[in-house]
Amino acid sequence: MHAIVAIKQVPDTSNVRIDPETGTLIREGVPAIINPYDIHAVEAAVQLKEQFGGRVTVITMGPPKAAEALIECIEQGADRAILLTDRKFGGADTLATSYVLAHAIEALNAEWPADIILFGKQAIDGDTAQVGPGVAVRLQIPLITYAIAIESFDPVARTAVVHRRIEQGVEVLQTRLPVLLTVEKEIAPVRRAPLPRMITAARYQPEVWTAETPVAFDPRQIGLKGSPTVVGKAYTPAPRAGGAIVTVADCGVEAAVARALEVMGILDTVRSSVAASAGVEVA
């Protein structure tokens, strides 16, 4: 069994503040952590390895500092870690990022085809939840988002049953392998790493892949060049003014609706017609 997990190092947004003047994140002095959903994806992969044998490979794209997050994955039981780092990868949006990760996974598949690929459901810094699905589409494999449990996994029959969270409840899906999951934290509780794993990880050096070697990436599809997304404007919305409370028991439903529409500044015509039909005098 070969599981590939894609992770991201993010600023600890529980510590982050917004610069009131520029509207951007103040990253200075904010500790970097592994994206909280991603470590659960690693744990789920490690549990599959414990059951079926095989290997867990972790990949990330980021600055050299992101090696810290990979080492944390080695602590949790991953076997191999690859850091995709190059100035040419910088400034990537979700489109360029999904290209780089998909291309790297294809290279890994050539060595040992992955049975399952795992992502966290989203990164807490951007919250787009687009990169995992983007990679699934590029690899042309089934995608299951918001996965909360792997009910069964059969690397021989090449099928799995996965539970995913939907608004109304839980969807139970059977899929063929390989499959790509983006996971919620419930997929697997993170266990405390044993001391021998900590020692292995402290000595571990992630493999570094650049834009050219050992895999060549298409220069037009990576970094800023490969990123069509434009951020028009980032701003903090003004706090909403307090609403008005209209007690229905005091004035009846129609009057209450009329008052509500008035407060919201809805069209005069609506207001007067509601008022007329309700026989309410509009001040």
Place this chain on the structure above:
Amino acid sequence: MPDRLSYDAIVVGGGPAGTAAALVMARGGLSVIQIERGRFAGAKNIFGGVFYTHALADVLPDYWERKPPFERPVTEQGYWMLSPDSALRIMHKSEQYRQEPAGAYTVLRARFDPWFAAQAVEAGALLITRTTVTRLLKDARGFVIGVDTDRPDGQVYAPIVIIAEGVNNLLTRQAGLIASDLPPRYVALSVKEYLSMPPKELQARFGLAGPREGVAIDIFGDATLGLPGTAFLYTDQAGISIGVGMLLEEFVCHRLRPYDVLARFKNHPVIRPYLEGSESREYGAHLIPEMGYDRMPRLAGNGVMVAGDAAGMVDALHREGTNLAIIAGKAAAETALAAHEQGDFSAAFLSRYRRDLEASFVLKDMKQYRHMTDFLDSTPGFMGTYANLLNDAALRYFTAHGIPKRSMEREIVSLLRERRSFTGIAWDMLKLMRAMRG
């Protein structure tokens, strides 16, 4: 047991004592595992204060080329004596302080300790973070042979364990090196804030010519409500470290809340203008062992040594501790190297560590100031009385009243006598001198 984890030495703690020990042992060719409970070395520390470089040079002669994360060289230092509305300041500024590497730098240990730990790792020590040592492992003879941690399969073995666990001396007690927890009379609580400020503004306020100048001020008197203790104010690269330290017992006896004491100090009319417009970035409190020479733990047992705060290595009078810890960590490491050479890890052999420290300034200074805490304890009004006295005298001296100077002098003298009799003053000074002489 074929796959049990074994090293030549285990170091508990990622502070200066532990890191100095790990660094020296790793350079000496031992396999070393250093275990730190925080997320990184220095994570459990709130120290923002003065760091003396002589100790660092002792373990890392080329430290300057390794770009330590110092804040500012201390180019001006001294004392402020506060009365409720005044301050008498004695500051020393000198060109001698401006040559770098300087003898003293302000340092934020949350930045410094990770750098120092990285030097030990580079020398070959294995640093394991986020892991707490829960107990010592002993063999049938009672020799310490390893430690257990809070991780699965968490036991690790070595013939020598150096405890540098800091002020909460759980393992030191377990090793039987000290009988009990520290009584509140011999532990200070320091409550501290880091306030950020643009460097230009900071330099203008403190009269600093640029980023290569800094101030370290120790403050007495009203800062601690006249009680034994000190306050401090140090300039960092882009901020101020400010805090108040008093014996835990004082907080308890006078029903004081540490944060109230700090807030009151920050609001003092002389202090407040220096802080205005700054932004609070970090707030915390930490215990400082001030047990003194006579109540220190035994420094070595069978298979074990203790260094740094855990051993009470603090010179409160000169706000030294980090440098004592580094020297002690190095001395323990050298003893460990010798023990490996001889194959002897007994308490008798390891007592060499204490002998080395007795010969160095570490225990010489601690011995000299062994009665300091008791002096302040037996002279509780000392700080407050004299700080107020000095300020009142200064006010009269510097004010033109239109009265003859002779009467002004008499007024000052009678002021003295009101507050404290001549024999009282003589007695205080005699006691102080005795306490200073050791």
